[in-house]
Amino acid sequence: MALLGLSTLTHKQDVDAMIRDTLDKVLVLRFGRATDPLCMQLDETLGKSSRELSKFASIALVDVDAQEIQVYLHYFDITLIPATVFFFNSQHMKMDSGTPDHTKWIGAFHSKQDFIDVVETIYKGAMRGKLIVNCPLPADRVPKFELLYKDI
Amino acid sequence: MATLADSFLADLDDLSDNEAPGEEEAGEDDELGKEDVEMPDVEVNYDDLNTVAKLQNTPRYHDLMKKVDEAIESGVPATMAKLSEDDPEYQLIVECNTLSVDIDNEIGVIHNYIRDKYRLKFPELESLVQHPIDYARVVKRIGNEMDLTLVDLEGVLPSATIMVVSVTASTTNGKPLAEEVLQKTLDACDRALDLDESKKKVLNFVESRMAFIAPNLSAILGSAVAAKLMGTAGGLSALSKMPACNVQILGVKKKNSAGFSSATLNPHTGFIFHSEIVQGSPPSLRTRAARLVSGKSTLAARVDATMGDRLGQTGRAFREEIQKKIEKWQEPPPPKQPKPLPVPDSDPKKKRGGRRLRKMKERYAMTDMRKLANRMSFNIPEESSLGDGLGEGYGMLGQAGSGKLRISAGPSKLSTKVKKFKEKKYGSSGATSGLTSSLAFTPVQGIELSNPSAQAALLGSGTQSTYFSETGSFSKIKKIV
Numbered sequence: 002m003a004l005l006g007l008s009t010l011t012h013k014q015d016v017d018a019m020i021r022d023t024l025d026k027v028l029v030l031r032f033g034r035a036t037d038p039l040c041m042q043l044d045e046t047l048g049k050s051s052r053e054l055s056k057f058a059s060i061a062l063v064d065v066d067a068q069e070i071q072v073y074l075h076y077f078d079i080t081l082i083p084a085t086v087f088f089f090n091s092q093h094m095k096m097d098s099g100t101p102d103h104t105k106w107i108g109a110f111h112s113k114q115d116f117i118d119v120v121e122t123i124y125k126g127a128m129r130g131k132l133i134v135n136c137p138l139p140a141d142r143v144p145k146f147e148l149l150y151k152d153i
Numbered sequence: 154m155a156t157l158a159d160s161f162l163a164d165l166d167d168l169s170d171n172e173a174p175g176e177e178e179a180g181e182d183d184e185l186g187k188e189d190v191e192m193p194d195v196e197v198n199y200d201d202l203n204t205v206a207k208l209q210n211t212p213r214y215h216d217l218m219k220k221v222d223e224a225i226e227s228g229v230p231a232t233m234a235k236l237s238e239d240d241p242e243y244q245l246i247v248e249c250n251t252l253s254v255d256i257d258n259e260i261g262v263i264h265n266y267i268r269d270k271y272r273l274k275f276p277e278l279e280s281l282v283q284h285p286i287d288y289a290r291v292v293k294r295i296g297n298e299m300d301l302t303l304v305d306l307e308g309v310l311p312s313a314t315i316m317v318v319s320v321t322a323s324t325t326n327g328k329p330l331a332e333e334v335l336q337k338t339l340d341a342c343d344r345a346l347d348l349d350e351s352k353k354k355v356l357n358f359v360e361s362r363m364a365f366i367a368p369n370l371s372a373i374l375g376s377a378v379a380a381k382l383m384g385t386a387g388g389l390s391a392l393s394k395m396p397a398c399n400v401q402i403l404g405v406k407k408k409n410s411a412g413f414s415s416a417t418l419n420p421h422t423g424f425i426f427h428s429e430i431v432q433g434s435p436p437s438l439r440t441r442a443a444r445l446v447s448g449k450s451t452l453a454a455r456v457d458a459t460m461g462d463r464l465g466q467t468g469r470a471f472r473e474e475i476q477k478k479i480e481k482w483q484e485p486p487p488p489k490q491p492k493p494l495p496v497p498d499s500d501p502k503k504k505r506g507g508r509r510l511r512k513m514k515e516r517y518a519m520t521d522m523r524k525l526a527n528r529m530s531f532n533i534p535e536e537s538s539l540g541d542g543l544g545e546g547y548g549m550l551g552q553a554g555s556g557k558l559r560i561s562a563g564p565s566k567l568s569t570k571v572k573k574f575k576e577k578k579y580g581s582s583g584a585t586s587g588l589t590s591s592l593a594f595t596p597v598q599g600i601e602l603s604n605p606s607a608q609a610a611l612l613g614s615g616t617q618s619t620y621f622s623e624t625g626s627f628s629k630i631k632k633i634v
Binding site: 053124 | 493496498
């Protein structure tokens with residue numbers, strides 16, 4: 002992960018600080034494990050595009066196995082790995098990509114360009130004051146998954 | 154080159170004067186003993202070489218050559234950096250520099266002399282072989298021969314030039330020279346070659362002493378090039394007074410003979426361009442390097458002229474600087490970092506306007522027909538396509554009573570107007586004589602300009618028919634071309 006240039010966060014304070022201190026930039030938090038292959042794929046996409054998006058987005062990786070992070074997993078309802086959550090000025094941004102869950106993005110991106118498109122859309126929507134945006138990707142580029150309902 | 158100019162002017166003044174050469178020589182030697190450099194403005198007897206080219210007869214010349222020979226034999230002086238202005242060696246070197254310039258002038262004069270004499274024999278040769286020494290050599294080889302196949306010019310000229318010379322000689326309209334004229338010409342050639350030899354000797358001597366005369370300059374360029382520069386400039390002080398751009402050009406050969414293209418010749422390739430330090434750099438950087446070296450060498454020459462640094466350290470420092478700069482030029486450019494994407498929507502799109510855009514928009518604009526269809530008049534039920542209020546309503550279309558739903562399409566504001574070619578009407582105010590003008594001189598006003606459109610107004614408005622009019626004139630007055 003150091004090779005990618007993205008920092009991995011394991012403490013709650015770090016995550017808080019990150020969310021609070023990123024101003025006027027989209028914050029992309031990837032919740033996952035470094036050892037998971039799908040996670041690794043996503044991490045590479047994030048790492049490759051981090052420099053290009055550096056003007057309006059910042060990216061960080063959150064280790065799902067850390068003790069302090071479980072609070073976040075509970076809050077965001079993260080069950081499938083990897084999960085990417087978007088923030089703008091400490092505001093949680095939702096995206097409707099045709100999947101049941103709008104609050105996060107599950108899985109990897111098909112290509113670097115897809116990820117860049119998503120981040121740009123989120124940025125544009127957020128600058129206009131929207132809290133939820135429509136995903137610019139066609140349906141076949143969006144990874145499909147099934148929501149696990151627990152205790153409902 | 155004042156001396157050369159003077160001799161030419163003298164030639165122009167008195168071309169026909171025939172003075173006894175004997176008297177001239179005696180008088181001239183005395184004069185030249187006093188004056189150092191200039192040639193006196195005596196009347197020139199063009200027939201005799203000695204009246205034109207006097208340098209070799211002067212005692213000054215002989216003295217200097219003797220001294221040079223001695224100095225060459227004595228070898229390098231033991232005292233290295235002690236060459237001050239008062240040192241006789243230094244004086245000798247300074248004199249050698251002026252002498253080499255004088256020799257150059259002299260060679261030029263002799264070249265003119267040879268050329269003028271040889272013109273009767275082979276006029277085209279002067280344009281084919283410009284260099285004076287080469288010309289002299291060629292003239293010596295050819296002599297009075299009319300057939301150039303019997304003459305071997307190998308080693309004197311490059312083969313291309315030999316070819317051209319042979320071809321031109323076969324079609325030349327020159328005639329063989331008289332014996333005495335030929336003899337004089339050959340003498341002059343020998344003189345020129347002798348002068349060339351002595352000049353070479355002088356330059357060699359100067360070169361060997363160069364490290365003591367101009368240590369800084371020779372530290373940068375090397376003794377040979379430094380000596381050549383000094384020789385061409387006419388001394389170290391003359392060299393130091395030149396701007397660097399001129400120093401760069403010293404020694405450039407203008408060999409633009411007719412028929413040879415000048416596109417391939419390099420511009421500004423003087424001594425400095427052919428020096429080791431510049432030739433050692435890659436070809437693409439040579440012009441830049443030459444400019445840099447000429448700048449630094451001019452500074453070094455100035456230091457040397459004022460005897461600022463006798464040890465040559467400034468020159469060595471300059472040389473290192475030059476080498477470092479040349480290396481820096483050869484470095485590859487820094488690798489390009491991928492640029493981050495710009496923030497989306499940060500620059501608002503530049504909307505263009507103008508006639509073209511408006512014309513484009515016209516195609517999608519609301520048409521008059523649609524506007525009328527959208528409106529309704531009060532208390533009049535509108536008709537519809539399916540009747541009875543079903544279908545699209547027609548609004549005000551077709552309400553004029555004509556029953557048609559069409560409306561006339563007026564010309565759009567943006568359509569280009571077709572220009573009618575207006576014929577100019579030259580109205581004649583009655584008199585048909587061609588000499589009359591439209592200006593009518595009335596006693597009251599003086600000049601009255603007739604208004605050509607007044608003539609048109611006379612015809613009346615277009616609605617009234619003038620066909621049967623008794624008062625009207627021709628309905629159309631047009632100038633018949």
